[in-house]
Amino acid sequence: NAGVTQTPKFQVLKTGQSxxxxxxxxxxxxxxxxxxxxxxxxxxLIHYSVGAGITDxxxxxxxxxxxxxxxxxxxxxxxxxxxxxxxxxxxxxxxSRQAAGNTIYFGEGSWLTVV
Amino acid sequence: GDSVTQMEGPVTxxxxxxxxxxxxxxxxxxxxxxxxxxxxxxxxxxxxKATKADDKGSNKGFEATYRKETTSFHLEKGSVQVSxxxxxxxxxxxxxxxxxxxxxxxxxxxx
Numbered sequence: 095n096a097g098v099t100q101t102p103k104f105q106v107l108k109t110g111q112s113x114x115x116x117x118x119x120x121x122x123x124x125x126x127x128x129x130x131x132x133x134x135x136x137x138x139l140i141h142y143s144v145g146a147g148i149t150d151x152x153x154x155x156x157x158x159x160x161x162x163x164x165x166x167x168x169x170x171x172x173x174x175x176x177x178x179x180x181x182x183x184x185x186x187x188x189x190s191r192q193a194a195g196n197t198i199y200f201g202e203g204s205w206l207t208v209v
Numbered sequence: 210g211d212s213v214t215q216m217e218g219p220v221t222x223x224x225x226x227x228x229x230x231x232x233x234x235x236x237x238x239x240x241x242x243x244x245x246x247x248x249x250x251x252x253x254x255x256x257x258k259a260t261k262a263d264d265k266g267s268n269k270g271f272e273a274t275y276r277k278e279t280t281s282f283h284l285e286k287g288s289v290q291v292s293x294x295x296x297x298x299x300x301x302x303x304x305x306x307x308x309x310x311x312x313x314x315x316x317x318x319x320x
Binding site: 134137203 | 243245252253258311312313
């Protein structure tokens with residue numbers, strides 16, 4: 095009963111390095127998304143995908159890339175890490191469009207620090 | 210644009226006290242409204258939701274009623290427990306594949 099699985103849980107990066115946060119779900123959900131959580135700002139949408147092969151930008155997409163080659167996986171890539179990307183990242187999934195009031199399932203989060 | 214304004218915390222209550230966390234929203238159309246809870250070191254979990262006006266969502270003793278006239282979705286619980294200590298997020302979704310979150314309210318319940 096894995097649900098939404100994110101790796102790694104903790105990561106420290108140097109400015110300019112690149113890395114990929116992995117996200118996988120085993121619920122056959124069409125919709126997946128990435129959020130970042132910053133103090134005093136709640137969660138903000140970075141990128142989302144409504145199905146394999148389809149991705150779109152959210153509220154704060156700059157500095158991040160995503161791809162959706164399979165239904166299960168939705169990796170988030172930081173191309174050249176900056177201290178402003180220090181945050182907690184959450185992957186989420188739902189059966190179909192979030193706007194229909196569907197239950198959205200979140201991963202446990204990835205704590206990223208860029209020094 | 211769409212947004213959620215949530216009562217700022219932190220909130221500290223004694224066990225068995227009454228809890229209210231205020232949430233108001235601004236949205237075009239008819240949003241669905243949610244309360245999520247985040248326990249220490251964990252991801253967000255859906256606590257309750259309401260998809261249309263006057264609906265009441267409830268779960269684990271928590272309740273919230275979708276009030277269109279006041280654009281509110283306040284979270285309430287009659288008697289909190291230490292295990293309710295967490296961060297609570299109000300959120301809305303409209304027709305645009307997006308969830309808008311409030312800033313979160315940290316609740317600490319002391320014995």
